[in-house]
Amino acid sequence: MLFKDIRDYQISFLGLFLVVGISTRDWTLRSELIMVLIATCLLTQWILSWLTGKEQMPNLRSALITSLGLSLLLRADHWTTMVIAATSAIASKFLFKFGDKHFFNPANFGIISALVLTSDAWVSPGQWGEEWWYALLFAGTGGMVLQRIGRWDTTAAFLGSYSLLEAIRNLWLGWTWDVYWHRLMSGSLLLFALFMITDPRSIPNSRIGRVVWAACIAGLTFILRNYFFIPTAVFWALFILAPLSILLDILWLAPRFSWQERKTGVETLQCNVSTDIIDLKIKI
Secondary structure, eight states: OOOOSHHHHHHHHHHHHHHHHHHHHOOOOOHHHHHHHHHHHHHHHHHHHHHHTSOSSOOOHHHHHHHHHHHHHEEOSSHHHHHHHHHHHHHHHHHSEETTEEOSOHHHHHHHHHHHHOSSOEEOTTTTTTOHHHHHHHHHHHHHHHHHHTOHHHHHHHHHHHHHHHHHHHHHHTOOHHHHHHHHOOHHHHHIIIIITTOTTTSOSSHHHHHHHHHHHHHHHHHHHHTSOOTTHHHHHHHHHTTHHHHHHHHSOOOOOOSSOOOOHHHHHHHHHHHHHHHHHHHO
């Protein structure tokens, strides 16, 4: 069966976004920098998995997702910047852990590392423009992924909290509602809400923890964007509040997410029928 792993959907959709962005938005992307990002992420994942001895044959899907996320959001003039971003992104999964769980989103950690450690890295939050069909594309594909991993609550809590804060500010300042929609209809914001903040391996395990965590990120994003005028506020908010997921996991215990896709009802039924037949044969 094609796409047995949920991450296969993410890889396909992020790759689609990259092609669509290059062909319709005329991004100043250099193919060699994208190749450097992808190769560095995959190589770093393989080396660190081998050094830690946890995986003989490491699954490189997550590393590929991280490299595609960085390709969509991060811009730089030199290949060394991309190497720094990719290496730090993958290394964060091995270095910053609580128990067996990493708490920094790898792509987000790579973006912040590049912004802090280099002088030529930047992120353009408005690179997707405000065309409605981008929103439909992101919502449709993101919805397919979230339906399978069960993390709609995180996206809803983040977008709901952030849009409410922006609405209150808009009313307070007496602005027209076209200003409000202009601030919300951002492709990068939707990408973040649907594909980055919902990474099930680095966010709180419990539903209430995810809702509280996402609402806190929305609040900090609102403050950083409107009072400190930071255009990349959403990425800084996620980076700053990432360790909060540790506390929320302690407060509200819940099973850790596994990428292994759940069996369908048909598969489970077939398994049960097969087991019954085997038991019957044994008894006979």
